[in-house]
Amino acid sequence: MIPAAFEYTKPSTVDEAVRALAEGGEDARVLAGGQSLIPMLRLRMAAPTLLVDLGGLGELRGVRDDGDALVIGAMTRYADLLRDPLVRDHAPLLAQATATVADRQVRHLGTIGGSLAEADPAGDLPSVAVALDVSFEVVGPGGWRTISAADFFVDFLTTALGDGEMLGALRVPKQDGWGTHYEKFSRVAQAWSIVGVAVAVRRENGTIAEARVGLTSMGNRPLRARAVEEALAGAPATAEAVSSAAARAAEGADPPTDVWASAEYRSHLATVLTRRAVVAAGGIHAS
Amino acid sequence: MTTVQERPAGEVGAARKRKEDARLITGRTMWTENITLPGMLHLAILRSPMAHARITRVDTSAALREPGVVTAFSGRDVADTQGSLPCAWPVTEDMVHPDHPPLAVDEVRHVGEAVAVVVARDRASAVDALAVIEVDYEPLPVVLDMEDALAEDARLVHADKGTNKAYTWVFDSGEAGTGQGVDAAFAGAEVVIKRRYIQQRLIPAFMEPRSVVVDPTGDQHTIWSATQIPHILRVMVALVTGTPEHKVRVVAPDVGGGFGGKLQVTAEELIAFMAAQRVGKPVKYTESRSDSLVSAHHGRDQIQDVELAARRDGTVLGLRVNLLANMGAYLGIVTPGVPLLGAFMYNAIYKFPAYRFVCTGVFTNTTTTDAYRGAGRPEATYAIERLMDELAVELDMDPVEVRRRNWIKHDEFPFDTVAGLTYDSGNYEAATDKALELFGYEALRAEQASRRESGDPVQLGIGVSTYTEMCGLAPSRVLGALRYAAGGWETASIRVLPTGKVEVVTGTSPHGQGHETAWSQIVADRLGVPFEDVEVLHGDTRTSHKGLDTYGSRSLAVGGIALVNACTKVIEKARPVAAHLLECDVSDLEFADGAFRVRGAPSDAAGKTIADCAFAVFAAHDMPDGVEPTIDADATYDPGNFSFPHGTHLCATEVDAETGRVTIRSYVAVDDVGRVINPSIVEGQVHGGVAQGIAQALFEEAVYDGEGNLLTGTFIDYTPPSAADLPDIVSDRTETPAPDHPLGAKGVGEAGTIASTPAVINAIVDALRPYGVSDIRMPATPERVWQALRGGARS
Numbered sequence A: 001m002i003p004a005a006f007e008y009t010k011p012s013t014v015d016e017a018v019r020a021l022a023e024g025g026e027d028a029r030v031l032a033g034g035q036s037l038i039p040m041l042r043l044r045m046a047a048p049t050l051l052v053d054l055g056g057l058g059e060l061r062g063v064r065d066d067g068d069a070l071v072i073g074a075m076t077r078y079a080d081l082l083r084d085p086l087v088r089d090h091a092p093l094l095a096q097a098t099a100t101v102a103d104r105q106v107r108h109l110g111t112i113g114g115s116l117a118e119a120d121p122a123g124d125l126p127s128v129a130v131a132l133d134v135s136f137e138v139v140g141p142g143g144w145r146t147i148s149a150a151d152f153f154v155d156f157l158t159t160a161l162g163d164g165e166m167l168g169a170l171r172v173p174k175q176d177g178w179g180t181h182y183e184k185f186s187r188v189a190q191a192w193s194i195v196g197v198a199v200a201v202r203r204e205n206g207t208i209a210e211a212r213v214g215l216t217s218m219g220n221r222p223l224r225a226r227a228v229e230e231a232l233a234g235a236p237a238t239a240e241a242v243s244s245a246a247a248r249a250a251e252g253a254d255p256p257t258d259v260w261a262s263a264e265y266r267s268h269l270a271t272v273l274t275r276r277a278v279v280a281a282g283g284i285h286a287s
Numbered sequence B: 001m002t003t004v005q006e007r008p009a010g011e012v013g014a015a016r017k018r019k020e021d022a023r024l025i026t027g028r029t030m031w032t033e034n035i036t037l038p039g040m041l042h043l044a045i046l047r048s049p050m051a052h053a054r055i056t057r058v059d060t061s062a063a064l065r066e067p068g069v070v071t072a073f074s075g076r077d078v079a080d081t082q083g084s085l086p087c088a089w090p091v092t093e094d095m096v097h098p099d100h101p102p103l104a105v106d107e108v109r110h111v112g113e114a115v116a117v118v119v120a121r122d123r124a125s126a127v128d129a130l131a132v133i134e135v136d137y138e139p140l141p142v143v144l145d146m147e148d149a150l151a152e153d154a155r156l157v158h159a160d161k162g163t164n165k166a167y168t169w170v171f172d173s174g175e176a177g178t179g180q181g182v183d184a185a186f187a188g189a190e191v192v193i194k195r196r197y198i199q200q201r202l203i204p205a206f207m208e209p210r211s212v213v214v215d216p217t218g219d220q221h222t223i224w225s226a227t228q229i230p231h232i233l234r235v236m237v238a239l240v241t242g243t244p245e246h247k248v249r250v251v252a253p254d255v256g257g258g259f260g261g262k263l264q265v266t267a268e269e270l271i272a273f274m275a276a277q278r279v280g281k282p283v284k285y286t287e288s289r290s291d292s293l294v295s296a297h298h299g300r301d302q303i304q305d306v307e308l309a310a311r312r313d314g315t316v317l318g319l320r321v322n323l324l325a326n327m328g329a330y331l332g333i334v335t336p337g338v339p340l341l342g343a344f345m346y347n348a349i350y351k352f353p354a355y356r357f358v359c360t361g362v363f364t365n366t367t368t369t370d371a372y373r374g375a376g377r378p379e380a381t382y383a384i385e386r387l388m389d390e391l392a393v394e395l396d397m398d399p400v401e402v403r404r405r406n407w408i409k410h411d412e413f414p415f416d417t418v419a420g421l422t423y424d425s426g427n428y429e430a431a432t433d434k435a436l437e438l439f440g441y442e443a444l445r446a447e448q449a450s451r452r453e454s455g456d457p458v459q460l461g462i463g464v465s466t467y468t469e470m471c472g473l474a475p476s477r478v479l480g481a482l483r484y485a486a487g488g489w490e491t492a493s494i495r496v497l498p499t500g501k502v503e504v505v506t507g508t509s510p511h512g513q514g515h516e517t518a519w520s521q522i523v524a525d526r527l528g529v530p531f532e533d534v535e536v537l538h539g540d541t542r543t544s545h546k547g548l549d550t551y552g553s554r555s556l557a558v559g560g561i562a563l564v565n566a567c568t569k570v571i572e573k574a575r576p577v578a579a580h581l582l583e584c585d586v587s588d589l590e591f592a593d594g595a596f597r598v599r600g601a602p603s604d605a606a607g608k609t610i611a612d613c614a615f616a617v618f619a620a621h622d623m624p625d626g627v628e629p630t631i632d633a634d635a636t637y638d639p640g641n642f643s644f645p646h647g648t649h650l651c652a653t654e655v656d657a658e659t660g661r662v663t664i665r666s667y668v669a670v671d672d673v674g675r676v677i678n679p680s681i682v683e684g685q686v687h688g689g690v691a692q693g694i695a696q697a698l699f700e701e702a703v704y705d706g707e708g709n710l711l712t713g714t715f716i717d718y719t720p721p722s723a724a725d726l727p728d729i730v731s732d733r734t735e736t737p738a739p740d741h742p743l744g745a746k747g748v749g750e751a752g753t754i755a756s757t758p759a760v761i762n763a764i765v766d767a768l769r770p771y772g773v774s775d776i777r778m779p780a781t782p783e784r785v786w787q788a789l790r791g792g793a794r795s
């Protein structure tokens, strides 16, 4: 299909972009990689009157080392993340999840900022972001501010971004010393997750000192599997302990029923995939 | 039994790279969508969002005021002139055949039905203007389920018809005299296996969306369409619109796949034709993928109640089939006949003596169904191959052994089947033995046993599927007996140009199959000209006047014979010319290695080639008396029988009992398609077919919600697999020549699709047997497998 008519602008600085968004008002939309937005326009499920293309903002593209965190520009493409040595060394979970997104074509256009701003609970990066407590650096008419991952995802396709605000960068805490794993389950290879589980585990001696578990497609937004995390904290690093903790993966979740899977099946999958992800992340051997 | 000519050494049998691929793969060719004509306008179609409703008002006036809009109209505006889309296969005398207007007039009967159109100067303006067309719908009750539709007080898709039943068609071997009556067979049975199988609805999902351009400005109205059937379309446009046939030209330029989905005379083609006539200018319509999924015809969608009678030694005694076939809301070009193509295949490769088949066609408020790769035969093969596995389990016998005990032996051909066909040739023993060896059947069975023993959470399953299919549609007298409106012959013309290059015109209409390559190979060998010197023309009624197009694995099986016959005629016409040039008697000449020589002369002796003769008739300065100055020839061939390729496919699946995920670990396809013209084309057809059959088994299903909305209206939801979801396919062949074909070739277009679906499902069920599971609905999604495991464990 063909999108409805719209105006288009491609600013070359963040300030220009913010101004363009303000002038465009309610019907202005940011265009990043277009991999979610353009299909919506073509199906006429969205019909903004102005598109502000961030493709010209070099300052928002790239990965920077900032001490205990990486700062990743919102316009950094999936393919950039996959090639980046800093991401590989300090945020391997992000790289692993990114590699499961869609296909090569989509990964060369889609951006980390677009993926998070889209706030699709079936997207693979939002659950990683909540698992890692990524902070969201956003900019708008009132300047820059920081939103926590816990606060950023408000509802289905809804974020805490205010009027005229856009996502500028992500602060991703380094996971040095953590074991991580992303376990994705989809109908066909190049598709969204039916369920995905993002796990980071820190081991101390024979126990699991701390675990973070993010769930994809288990509710109206990316979730933390708190019950699993609590059960794992201080638990022995054994297959049995992991199994019994993972059995609580769907607690408090509200998974959807759709053409791909029922809520019941998703809940079941969450427990299996969580177990597998924790086992892989924690290097836990069958006893 | 006719003997098969020796295969000439040369092009035929060589794995030539396909000539057409460079342009098809790069897209640098003429697809219908690429066509731009002077003054061309663009059409957009407003489609029904309701599955069943009365249209109480359509107002297109606001659209007329939109920028760029030239005209807009609805079904009511053309109600008296638009005619009805054709169904060429009224399978019974009393078949209910509802009107099928290209544009809905008073009522819509499925979501996606065309309601109104806009013609504008550019495509975007046309699409924009659709938004301001006002349509008032008064909802009518929706009927989606076939059994509901046949109930006493059912809601009706076509109220004026008083029923949702399109027809009931019966074949009974006792009555037909092709075997015994089934009741006696069942009465004498020691084992009866009774099952219900569901053939889910599929969407052909060709790569190139449908597209049509109509130019009404010349002496002939020209229609370019992404169709499989340009010749049939021409006849049908003439009949439906009343335009004299000689005033209609149809061109199928390069077409990006069809799989039966473009074997149709579509509403969109006729709407574009009407629109072009109205505005007096060329008009183009290209559908979006979303339009395509909801409005192009769907396939399969049958409920199969099947019952097999056998003795405890494994001998099958008889089969009863009771079929419900979902027609959708209307009848497409061959909709009612699709299940009948399956009727002749339920007995498959087996010899059992009694068979009864009853099929009821049912209307529902869904997109019309019609041919999809295999058309009836995959459904039939699935049912019998699932039953053979169930019989094996019941008798605690190896599934290969059960088949072996029932199949026709290689020395029993030609074989008259219980369904009334005569199978031409085959060697099921050889194909199966080869497949078992390539697969490593015994080793896999051993591994399966040990994994069952150890309670491995990932279980191994082995699926067997044997098949035959009727290819080469079709002997015209058989089609006549089945009440099909057209014949099944095919044509070929050969024109030898003055410089010795050859133009071949075929009545087949390739849309990805590689006819240009295969036909060139055949002609190169027959006429002794280089492969590169042959140009194959097709798909334009101006050059290819007659033909019956491409579907049903018919092009080589039927069109190939016309081609060989035309070559023979060229040689015969060239013979007196060559004799004249060589100053010898016609009877002294022989034609070999591309030249006429005096019989007995050494092969390096000077002779006269076809090119020499072509130049001689072009100049025509020195022709023998009474000989026409041409060596060009046409041939039309009507087959005396179908051809029956066959094969054995084996599939090993690993099933994760925790998640229900099925992974195909290995897949072996041994097909016998007779003599092979080009092995790499055959392999490509097998691979693609297997992929499509696996897609039915594991991935694809058109799903409607309770209101008749298509939930799988995008590829994201319909989940067609990509290469990443498919296994490596080991494909090999045995070669049992077709006795009725001068090249010994059978068809290969549908084999993979027919064989693979039951191979995969049999493998999954085999893996799940230890859990008490004996069936799984298609597609066997992880969730369905998981549910079956839970259900099996409970029971």
Ligand SMILES: Cc1cc2nc3c(=O)[nH]c(=O)nc-3n(C[C@H](O)[C@H](O)[C@H](O)COP(=O)(O)OP(=O)(O)OC[C@H]3O[C@@H](n4cnc5c(N)ncnc54)[C@H](O)[C@@H]3O)c2cc1C
Pocket (backbone or CB within 6 Å): A029, A030, A031, A032, A033, A034, A035, A036, A037, A038, A039, A054, A074, A075, A100, A101, A102, A103, A106, A109, A110, A111, A112, A113, A114, A115, A117, A118, A120, A122, A123, A124, A125, A161, A165, A166, A167, A168, A190, A191, A192, A193
């Ligand atoms: C075939 C296909 C398969 C896919 N499969 C997957 C998959 O398996 N897993 C997965 O996670 N995703 C998948 N996707 C979605 C893909 O990841 C998208 O790229 C991503 O969701 C959006 O990123 P984008 O840069 O393309 O954003 P766009 O499409 O340009 O924008 C998306 C939304 O975010 C807004 N936005 C973008 N950038 C900003 C910003 N900096 N500040 C504020 N708002 C912004 C836009 O206005 C828009 O509303 C798939 C997409 C396709 C087409």
